[in-house]
Amino acid sequence: MTGNSFGQLFRITNFGESHGKAIGIVIDGCPPMLELGAKDIQKFLDRRAPGQSEVTTQRQEPDKVEIISGVFSGKTTGTPICMIIFNKDFKPADYREISQAFRPSHSDFTYQKKYGIRDPSGGGRSSARMTAGNVAAGAVAFKLLNQRFKTEITAYVKRVKDIVADINPGNVSQKDVESSIVRCPDKNAAKAMIELIESAKNSGDSVGGVIECVIKNVPAGLGDPIFDKLEADLAKAMLSINATKGFEIGSGFEGIKMFGSEHNDTFIIKNKKIATKTNHSGGIQGGISNGMPIIFRVAFKPTSTIQKKQQTVDIKGKSMKLAAKGRHDPCVLPRAVPIVESMAALVLCDHYLRQRAQCGDKFD
Numbered sequence: 001m002t003g004n005s006f007g008q009l010f011r012i013t014n015f016g017e018s019h020g021k022a023i024g025i026v027i028d029g030c031p032p033m034l035e036l037g038a039k040d041i042q043k044f045l046d047r048r049a050p051g052q053s054e055v056t057t058q059r060q061e062p063d064k065v066e067i068i069s070g071v072f073s074g075k076t077t078g079t080p081i082c083m084i085i086f087n088k089d090f091k092p093a094d095y096r097e098i099s100q101a102f103r104p105s106h107s108d109f110t111y112q113k114k115y116g117i118r119d120p121s122g123g124g125r126s127s128a129r130m131t132a133g134n135v136a137a138g139a140v141a142f143k144l145l146n147q148r149f150k151t152e153i154t155a156y157v158k159r160v161k162d163i164v165a166d167i168n169p170g171n172v173s174q175k176d177v178e179s180s181i182v183r184c185p186d187k188n189a190a191k192a193m194i195e196l197i198e199s200a201k202n203s204g205d206s207v208g209g210v211i212e213c214v215i216k217n218v219p220a221g222l223g224d225p226i227f228d229k230l231e232a233d234l235a236k237a238m239l240s241i242n243a244t245k246g247f248e249i250g251s252g253f254e255g256i257k258m259f260g261s262e263h264n265d266t267f268i269i270k271n272k273k274i275a276t277k278t279n280h281s282g283g284i285q286g287g288i289s290n291g292m293p294i295i296f297r298v299a300f301k302p303t304s305t306i307q308k309k310q311q312t313v314d315i316k317g318k319s320m321k322l323a324a325k326g327r328h329d330p331c332v333l334p335r336a337v338p339i340v341e342s343m344a345a346l347v348l349c350d351h352y353l354r355q356r357a358q359c360g361d362k363f364d
Helices: 039-050 108-115 120-124 128-149 175-180 185-200 230-238 252-258 332-362
Strands: 011-018 022-028 063-069 081-086 150-162 211-218 246-247 267-269 273-276 295-302 310-313 319-320
Touching: 011 128, 022 128, 039 063, 039 128, 039 310, 039 332, 081 128, 108 120, 120 128, 128 150, 128 332, 150 175, 150 185, 150 332, 211 332, 230 246, 230 295, 230 332, 246 252
Parallel strands: none
Antiparallel strands: 011 022, 022 081, 063 081, 150 211, 211 295, 246 295, 267 273, 310 319
């Protein structure tokens, strides 16, 4: 195992390099007869693509996806789906200096130690560009979930550095999120976030923050204890995204401030169905979805590659100062929103197929 694949029944394998000829994804296990075309996937990729606004990297990549197998006459065939995205705007010359030096808090040093060789152009396999394939696969997973359960997955920027948005997770729509270039539905907070990101960019620095995700219309029963609990797989999926440093679900770390009597989600009957009065559990109890909205948050660090001079060492072990060149996001959060949504869709789709395999048509 080399860490390039994710999932069990709905399994993806990611390939390519940031500044190589192409990047892509192979999906194995997608059921047949799902209506699928490039346009279903492209709208997800367009939200992740670089060059969207002044607060994202200015690399210009159209990220046009091509489906080269697994789909016939507009429907999936049940065989592996391979999707490829050809790189267009790559500039290896921008990375000549860092090919001889290790960027602080980046993967340069650890890749060199692990493999004895690394592709410095855009970070190679360690680049956030590699998430494009995952987003393409997530679009397929989401369509399957939405078709079966009307599942809705909405992520948004909750926090940038010290600026925290005032958002009610139950009332956020995709339209609200997309109304701002920073993908924060709180207009006042969004304005302040944009100003902060632009300030960091102008000074050659970067900022991090938190993305919150709300998933509605999730059936109860998804998740496989003990080691494949639904929140554990969600955590793995989220922490596989570049620049992530933390994951919490439901009340998260704030839950420690409460008594058990306050934190417990008491059961009620709502619309003739069993529900909970509160949702401190974040839609998952005992590692299994309970039918309530799944709510979690992911922390992203400030982008490692910045243009301010920093102390580092070169590949020969000599001390030096490095100010990285190239085109990099001063804040990864706006473009990470669709990545979070896609990785969540992959987890839920995989667990849906696993549950159906175990329980058959009774689950549907």
